[in-house]
Amino acid sequence: MQPELMAKRTKASSPDVVAAVDRLSNLPDGLIHTVMSFLPAPEVVRTCVLSQRWRSLWRSAPYINIDAQDFGISTINRRDDALEKWARFEDFATNLLLFRDNTSPVGEFRLQCHSLAYNQRHVNRWVLRGIKYCPSVLNISVLKFPRFKLPPVVASNFCHLKKLHLDELDLGSHFAGLLCSACPVMEDLELRHCEFNGNSSQGITSPTLQKLVLEYCGNYTGYPFAITVPSLVYLCLKYGCYRAGISCKMDSLVTAKIYVSENDTLPQQNQRELLCSLCNVTNLELGENFGVEVHLLENHPVLLLYVPYS
Amino acid sequence: MEVDKGKGEAEETRKVAEADRDTVTLKSSDGKLFEVSKEAAARLSTVLAGMIAGGSIDDNGTDLKQIGSEALENVVDYCNKHANSIPSAALISSSISFNTAPFKEPEEWERKFVDRLSHDALFDLVEAANFLGMERLLDVTCHKISEMMKGKSPDQIREVFNIKNDYTKEELEEIRQELAWAFYDD
Numbered sequence: 001m002q003p004e005l006m007a008k009r010t011k012a013s014s015p016d017v018v019a020a021v022d023r024l025s026n027l028p029d030g031l032i033h034t035v036m037s038f039l040p041a042p043e044v045v046r047t048c049v050l051s052q053r054w055r056s057l058w059r060s061a062p063y064i065n066i067d068a069q070d071f072g073i074s075t076i077n078r079r080d081d082a083l084e085k086w087a088r089f090e091d092f093a094t095n096l097l098l099f100r101d102n103t104s105p106v107g108e109f110r111l112q113c114h115s116l117a118y119n120q121r122h123v124n125r126w127v128l129r130g131i132k133y134c135p136s137v138l139n140i141s142v143l144k145f146p147r148f149k150l151p152p153v154v155a156s157n158f159c160h161l162k163k164l165h166l167d168e169l170d171l172g173s174h175f176a177g178l179l180c181s182a183c184p185v186m187e188d189l190e191l192r193h194c195e196f197n198g199n200s201s202q203g204i205t206s207p208t209l210q211k212l213v214l215e216y217c218g219n220y221t222g223y224p225f226a227i228t229v230p231s232l233v234y235l236c237l238k239y240g241c242y243r244a245g246i247s248c249k250m251d252s253l254v255t256a257k258i259y260v261s262e263n264d265t266l267p268q269q270n271q272r273e274l275l276c277s278l279c280n281v282t283n284l285e286l287g288e289n290f291g292v293e294v295h296l297l298e299n300h301p302v303l304l305l306y307v308p309y310s
Numbered sequence: 311m312e313v314d315k316g317k318g319e320a321e322e323t324r325k326v327a328e329a330d331r332d333t334v335t336l337k338s339s340d341g342k343l344f345e346v347s348k349e350a351a352a353r354l355s356t357v358l359a360g361m362i363a364g365g366s367i368d369d370n371g372t373d374l375k376q377i378g379s380e381a382l383e384n385v386v387d388y389c390n391k392h393a394n395s396i397p398s399a400a401l402i403s404s405s406i407s408f409n410t411a412p413f414k415e416p417e418e419w420e421r422k423f424v425d426r427l428s429h430d431a432l433f434d435l436v437e438a439a440n441f442l443g444m445e446r447l448l449d450v451t452c453h454k455i456s457e458m459m460k461g462k463s464p465d466q467i468r469e470v471f472n473i474k475n476d477y478t479k480e481e482l483e484e485i486r487q488e489l490a491w492a493f494y495d496d
Contacts, residue, residue, distance in 0.1 A: 023433040024455065024471040031440060034448060038456035045492035049464045049485055050473050088494050095491040 025053045029060070037063040037108070040070040041096060060104035064133075066093045066126060067112040074115050086118045094122065097129045106133035113142045120144070124151045136160045136185075141167035147195060150175065155182035163188040173198020173221075180205035180228075191217050196225070203227055203247075216240050245270035248277040259287030334362065336386065337371030338379040344386040350393035356443030376441050381434035388423060388447055416450045424454040 024032070036044045036058065044061060047054045071089040073082065109130035113123065123142055127150070131138065134157050142148040147170035161183050171194050179186070186206050190213040196202045202219060203226030204212065211234040212227070218241040219225040225246045232250040236257040241264050256278050260266050266274065278284060333345045352359040361367050374382060416424070424432060432451060439447040459467050468475060477485075486493050 020472065022472045022474065023430070025473055027433075027436065028440075031436060031448070031452065034452040035455045035459070038453045039460060042492055042494075043460065045489060046464065047459075047467075048489065049477070049482060050468060051476050054473075055485070091491045092494070095489075099489075 025051065029057060032057055033061050033063070036061050037065075040067065041065050042070055042092060045096065056101070059099070059101040061100075062105055062107040063110075064096070064100070064106055064108070064130065065110045065112075066096065067110070068115055069112065073113075082115070083118070090119065090122050093126055097126060106130075106135045108137040108139070109133055109135040110137075110139040111142065112139075113144075115143060120148065123148065127151060128153065131157045134158075134160050137163040139163075139165040140169065141165075141192075143168050146170070153178070158182040158186075159184065161186055165190040165192075166194055167192040168194070170195045170197065172196075173200060173202070176202040176204065184208065187211065189213070191215070193217065195219075196221055201226060204229060207231060210234065212236070214238070214240060218242075219244065239265055242266050242270075246274060248274060250277070251280060253278060253281050255283040256281045257285040260289055262289045334358070334367050335369065335371045336382060337368075337373050338377055338382040339375050340379050342379040342382070343371045344382055346386045346389045347393040350389040354389055354392060354444050354446060356445075358442060374442075377438045378434060380431060381438040384427070384431065384435050385438050385442065385444070385447070391419065391423065392446075416453050420450045421454075424451055427454075 024035075027035075036047070041064070045058045048056070048058055068086075068089050071085050071092070073085045073089060111123075111126055111130060123144075127140060127142075130140070131153050138161060140150075147168060149170045149172060150166075152174065155178055158178065159182070162185055164183075164186065165188075171191075173196075175196065179189075183206060186209050188211045189204065189206075189209055190211075192213075192215045194217045196217070196219045198221055200221065201223035202221050203224075205226070205228040207230060209229045209232055212229060212232055213236040215236070215238040220241075222244055224244045225242050227246060228249045230249065231252055233252055233254045235250065235253055235255070237246075238257070238259045239261050243264070243266075245267055258274070260271065332348045334348050334351055336344045336346060338344070348362060352362050361372065366372070377385070424435075427435065432454060436448065436451045436455070438444075439451060458470055462470070467473065
């Protein structure tokens with residue numbers, strides 16, 4: 001204990017002091033996994049060389065975080081350089097999913113490719129593998145042109161899903177049906193730059209959803225976008241394109257943030273209908289481009305109207 | 311019901327704490343007593359919430375035999391600071407907390423809170439938070455530990471945490487070959 005006491009005195013404010021006892025390795029696996037959840041995936045795997053205690057800890061980590069940024073991949077890379085980095089990233093991601101202990105449950109699966117993905121087939125496999133773990137948190141962001149198509153997934157794999165964040169995906173024509181039938185415990189859904197396509201009406205239906213964020217999403221089905229979320233308390237709708245309108249059912253809503261662009265987001269008639277459906281909201285933020293005369297709402301007893309002025 | 315209670319108590323937290331009401335007394339392994347906001351304790355610790363709900367809180371100091379006074383002081387300090395730093399938006403959107411940040415990034419005051427701890431105090435706090443089922447405090451402390459590892463070589467990590475390398479040279483070589491896809495920089 002003596003060296004530690006002295007260390008404390010000389011450099012009391014920083015824990016980066018050489019420790020006398022190996023407190024880190026003495027933590028239970030679960031806590032080491034929590035520490036690992038904050039590290040980039042390559043560093044998590046490389047902890048295996050620290051000591052025998054660490055040899056297989058990475059294999060059972062319940063957080064999988066595959067991020068192209070950890071491989072220095074960004075949109076501004078020179079092309080030759082980028083291909084080499086992508087190959088390294090691809091090799092890592094495929095091996096990580098292959099050699100981890102696949103009997104250990106995964107609570108959170110995160111896949112981020114914020115640069116152009118070079119090989120859709122590999123990314124497809126990672127996404128399918130990630131979903132197959134039945135995680136409770138799923139976060140997928142794949143930048144690609146044209147948009148990355150969410151591969152067909154098995155609905156039962158969404159049974160534990162509480163939080164789903166998707167960015168830059170083409171959600172095709174099945175996503176809406178999947179959401180309402182396959183996610184019995186979904187609470188938090190964030191969709192950014194995602195597209196709904198197909199020849200049938202789509203929307204978001206969930207009896208359990210509490211938070212919904214739709215930013216820069218587009219509904220290109222030609223049918224109104226139906227949002228039926230009776231438990232929703234927080235809605236953020238930012239821009240995007242819903243030319244066929246949005247029909248809402250969200251009676252529990254408390255907080256709403258709604259931003260529309262002048263022409264594209266919503267037809268004016270529908271903007272009015274949307275505002276009328278926010279009757280129980282106590283905290284409302286409206287973007288400045290709202291075409292509807294908002295004074296209609298100013299007499300509302302509990303409405304806090306905040307119109308940002310830029 | 312839950313919502314109204316949360317609102318009322320959070321607004322009153324400061325007053326209540328000063329008036330010495332609505333707090334619970336906790337007793338460390340070495341017999342020291344600490345007062346903590348009952349609302350914050352119940353919100354931040356699943357174990358304390360269970361004890362409060364189950365009526366097993368002792369007015370003369372609830373025994374927490376696994377936690378030393380220094381760690382318990384930090385736990386109590388954290389709870390009380392948390393009780394005073396609830397953003398007003400959280401009050402409006404009821405008791406549900408939404409993490410907008412990627413992963414569970416600590417807030418600025420939480421960073422400062424763990425930055426001032428010594429190496430041992432940090433680990434004592436991790437263990438106390440684990441014992442008391444304090445998920446948020448566990449994230450904050452484990453995040454701090456991860457920062458002490460991030461970007462460092464295996465040798466540097468061993469040095470910071472005093473991890474004894476009990477591999478043979480041959481074993482290490484074997485691991486590096488097997489997991490060459492993770493050691494692409496070497």
